[in-house]
Amino acid sequence: MIESIPLEYYLILSGTIFAIGSVGVLTRRNAIIIFMCIELMLNAVNISLVAFSSFLGDSSGQIFVFFVMAVAAAEAAIGLAIVLALFRNKRTIYVDEINLLKW
Amino acid sequence: MSSEFILLLPLIIVGVMSVISILVDAINPNSKNSGYYLSIVSIVAVGGFALNNFYLNISGINLDGANLITSNMLSFGGFSAFFDLLFSIGALLIVLNARNYLDTVKTELNEFYNLVLYALAGMMVMAHSNHLLTLFIGIELMSITFYIMAGYFRFASQSVEASLKYFLLGAFSTGFLVYGMAMLYGSTGSMFFPEITVAIVSGSANNAYLMFGAALMIMGLSFKSSAFPFHQWAPDVYSGAPTVVTSFMSTAGKAAALSAFIIIAKTIIPMGFDPTGLESAVNTDKLITAIAAISALTMLVGNITALVQKNVKRMLAYSSVAHAGYMLMGIVANTAAGWSALMFYAVVYTFMQIGAFIIVGLLERDTDKNLEYDDYAGLSKRQPALAAIMALFMFSLAGIPPMAGFFGKYYLFMSVINTGHLWLALIAVVSSIISVVFYIGLIVKMYFTDSEDVEGESLPWNASRMLVFVTSAVVLIIGLNPGGMLSFIKSAL
Amino acid sequence: MPEQSILMEYLPLILMLLVGAVVGIQFTLFSEWLGAKRFTKEKQTTYESGMIPYGSASDRFSIKFYLTAVSFLVFDIEVVFIYPWAVQLRELGMQGFVAMSIFIIVLLIGLFYEIKKGGLKWD
Numbered sequence: 001m002i003e004s005i006p007l008e009y010y011l012i013l014s015g016t017i018f019a020i021g022s023v024g025v026l027t028r029r030n031a032i033i034i035f036m037c038i039e040l041m042l043n044a045v046n047i048s049l050v051a052f053s054s055f056l057g058d059s060s061g062q063i064f065v066f067f068v069m070a071v072a073a074a075e076a077a078i079g080l081a082i083v084l085a086l087f088r089n090k091r092t093i094y095v096d097e098i099n100l101l102k103w
Numbered sequence: 104m105s106s107e108f109i110l111l112l113p114l115i116i117v118g119v120m121s122v123i124s125i126l127v128d129a130i131n132p133n134s135k136n137s138g139y140y141l142s143i144v145s146i147v148a149v150g151g152f153a154l155n156n157f158y159l160n161i162s163g164i165n166l167d168g169a170n171l172i173t174s175n176m177l178s179f180g181g182f183s184a185f186f187d188l189l190f191s192i193g194a195l196l197i198v199l200n201a202r203n204y205l206d207t208v209k210t211e212l213n214e215f216y217n218l219v220l221y222a223l224a225g226m227m228v229m230a231h232s233n234h235l236l237t238l239f240i241g242i243e244l245m246s247i248t249f250y251i252m253a254g255y256f257r258f259a260s261q262s263v264e265a266s267l268k269y270f271l272l273g274a275f276s277t278g279f280l281v282y283g284m285a286m287l288y289g290s291t292g293s294m295f296f297p298e299i300t301v302a303i304v305s306g307s308a309n310n311a312y313l314m315f316g317a318a319l320m321i322m323g324l325s326f327k328s329s330a331f332p333f334h335q336w337a338p339d340v341y342s343g344a345p346t347v348v349t350s351f352m353s354t355a356g357k358a359a360a361l362s363a364f365i366i367i368a369k370t371i372i373p374m375g376f377d378p379t380g381l382e383s384a385v386n387t388d389k390l391i392t393a394i395a396a397i398s399a400l401t402m403l404v405g406n407i408t409a410l411v412q413k414n415v416k417r418m419l420a421y422s423s424v425a426h427a428g429y430m431l432m433g434i435v436a437n438t439a440a441g442w443s444a445l446m447f448y449a450v451v452y453t454f455m456q457i458g459a460f461i462i463v464g465l466l467e468r469d470t471d472k473n474l475e476y477d478d479y480a481g482l483s484k485r486q487p488a489l490a491a492i493m494a495l496f497m498f499s500l501a502g503i504p505p506m507a508g509f510f511g512k513y514y515l516f517m518s519v520i521n522t523g524h525l526w527l528a529l530i531a532v533v534s535s536i537i538s539v540v541f542y543i544g545l546i547v548k549m550y551f552t553d554s555e556d557v558e559g560e561s562l563p564w565n566a567s568r569m570l571v572f573v574t575s576a577v578v579l580i581i582g583l584n585p586g587g588m589l590s591f592i593k594s595a596l
Numbered sequence: 597m598p599e600q601s602i603l604m605e606y607l608p609l610i611l612m613l614l615v616g617a618v619v620g621i622q623f624t625l626f627s628e629w630l631g632a633k634r635f636t637k638e639k640q641t642t643y644e645s646g647m648i649p650y651g652s653a654s655d656r657f658s659i660k661f662y663l664t665a666v667s668f669l670v671f672d673i674e675v676v677f678i679y680p681w682a683v684q685l686r687e688l689g690m691q692g693f694v695a696m697s698i699f700i701i702v703l704l705i706g707l708f709y710e711i712k713k714g715g716l717k718w719d
Contacts, residue, residue, distance in 0.1 A: 011289075018282060025275050034271055041278035045285050052289035060294050061285075064236055066676045068281060071243045073673035075274055077666045078247055082254055082266050084662065089260045095271070126705050129712035 010051035017044035031086070031093045035079050042072050110159070110169035110179045112152040113187050114227055120145035121220035128213040138213030139202060142220050146195045149223070153187035160184060161594045170233065175295060178233035181595030186230035186362045189450060193355030194223045196457050196570060197347060203567040204347045204464045210256060218255075222248040222351070226359035230366075235284045235294040238363060242280065242327060245359055246273050249352050253344040265343025272326070272336045280323025286316025287371070296370040304373055317371045317390055321397075324367060328360035330431060331401040334424045338408070341420030346467060349416070350460035353423040358449040361430050365442055368394070368434045395435045395519075395527050401428030402534040409541050416463055416474045418541055419456070422500060425538060426452055428531075429515055435527060436518035443592045444514035450588070451499070451507040451581055458574030459496040461567050462489055479545060481554035486562065490549045492575045499578050501542035502535050507578045510585035660718055667710060674703055 021044060024037030046065045053061025083093055090097070120141065127137050160181035169179040177183075198219055205211040225244030232238035250273060254266025288294055290312035291302035302308040322333065329337035341349045372390055405425030412418040430452070433445025466482075466489075467474055483490040499506035512535060516528045562568065581588050642649045681688065681696050710716060 038274045048285045129709040
């Protein structure tokens with residue numbers, strides 16, 4: 001059944017999604033979309049963690065995924081709050097319009 | 104049980120008190136003092152118990168019993184006790200300074216002190232970590248708190264911008280760090296650092312995943328310690344964030360990132376490990392060269408870009424990048440001498456950087472005024488004491504003997520020379536010489552440039568001004584007796 | 597032949613997807629062909645569950661929706677820690693119960709803080 005899918009396939013999938021996420025972070029201008037790309041990267045990592053965990057027969061990888069998810073949620077809350085504070089100050093969420101400090 | 108319980112106390116106190124502090128704030132939101140005094144009491148208690156653990160370790164008592172209570176997720180020993188102590192000293196200086204600083208801009212909230220406690224908890228978990236999970240949680244607890252603290256002046260565009268930049272780039276680097284952790288786990292089959300080391304030494308680790316994971320983790324940790332090429336965020340965030348927050352992030356935060364760096368370097372680059380006998384083992388010593396290159400470039404880039412800065416806060420931010428480069432030399436050495444040199448430098452750097460930032464904060468007006476080099480012209484006439492102490496910090500940051508900063512650099516240089524990285528020491532010397540230009544430039548501004556404003560406004564005598572004297576005294580004392588300080592640190596390892 | 601057996605294992609899944617697609621498309625197309633087409637004013641208005649629509653649909657929402665969503669996000673995800681504990685409740689025993697109680701108390705303190713600071717106030 002599912003065991004016949006080799007570990008490499010999961011890792012390739014995870015690496016591809018991670019790459020898509022990082023390219024998104026580097027090319028998008030909207031702070032919220034950048035943040036969504038970061039979440040995509042974290043979820044790509046979760047795929048590899050679960051794959052490793054399953055192939056090693058060790059559950060700590062899956063526990064780690066829970067913590068990554070919880071931390072990502074906390075980060076999302078903080079991030080949205082920061083974006084909100086920025087919007088109240090500057091009326092924009094586009095990172096190329098944020099130029100008080102040299103990037 | 105009970106004797107081991109004492110070892111856990113610093114972590115328990117900081118965890119419980121950080122939760123209690125928000126409870127107190129929720130029950131009694133109008134109290135101006137509760138957060139301030141609560142955090143001071145907790146930080147002092149944490150520091151006291153950490154000092155106690157430090158001496159227990161010196162007196163030869165085995166602290167490993169505490170590891171078992173936490174299922175080996177955390178490790179207890181002289182190393183972690185030392186960093187607990189350093190972080191709590193940093194946090195205490197920040198809290199004492201914050202009250203006057205935040206008062207001048209009328210934005211004092213209890214939350215600020217709660218956040219300091221949360222950041223302290225995160226840093227301590229990092230220094231104690233013995234498992235990828237605890238390392239991850241420690242790093243994230245610290246980073247998320249710093250994102251909030253950077254945007255503490257939420258009506259000042261600069262502060263919020265700094266916060267957003269720090270947040271986006273920080274979360275991005277967290278992605279790399281976690282990916283590295285996943286690869287390390289997949290390669291070695293364990294998340295416990297000692298077991299990872301065993302897997303590497305015995306050659307049972309998967310080489311490709313291991314090198315990939317190690318490289319990603321080094322990337323993530325270089326970001327957290329603001330090392331080249333991931334230092335871009337540091338100057339912006341450090342100059343945009345409130346000065347008191349900057350002094351916290353650039354000292355205790357950096358020391359915490361470097362403590363995690365030491366732990367990871369120890370794990371994936373086992374000391375004196377020779378893989379020639381094992382055909383399947385990979386020589387992780389190659390990573391040392393990568394870290395050495397990062398270290399060299401960090402100091403050069405930090406110091407050269409600091410040369411052209413007109414803003415004192417921004418100059419200190421770039422110089423803080425350069426100091427991360429110096430401290431990475433201790434990891435390049437990868438010996439006990441290197442680590443103790445790094446820890447020595449972290450102590451000295453904490454005091455001199457916080458001291459310099461307190462002075463910047465005292466002179467600053469309206470969150471972003473009075474920060475240019477030109478505003479410091481003729482300071483020796485207006486504020487002779489502050490100018491003299493600022494000069495002392497600048498001499499120490501530049502590493503001019505007989506200041507404490509000189510001895511910190513000396514020990515770091517010796518540790519890399521002894522492990523055969525002479526070229527790195529030479530680059531470090533060159534970049535130190537570059538750094539003298541802008542540190543002395545500030546002193547020249549203060550002492551040999553006249554300004555129309557001769558009288559100046561009188562600064563009140565408050566805690567911040569006292570702290571300036573305390574930090575400068577500590578820098579002087581360490582400079583007078585560096586050997587004593589070093590042997591104190593060496594007894595931890 | 598192992599390749600063939602993998603395909604055979606996925607056959608039910610592929611069949612289900614095919615049948616699902618055919619049935620779905622068929623219903624859409626048939627109603628398009630066979631249905632009567634009479635347009636009245638009521639039919640042309642936006643469907644709002646029986647309410648009469650007003651204003652523009654692309655208005656800005658109150659910031660409160662956003663804040664509530666953010667706090668929902670944080671508290672919601674903590675459930676992932678509670679599920680595994682609930683499944684293993686008996687094996688984990690008293691120690692697990694105490695650990696989970698501490699976890700929930702910390703969450704409750706967070707909720708209390710949020711309520712006291714007015715994070716959930718609507719007006």
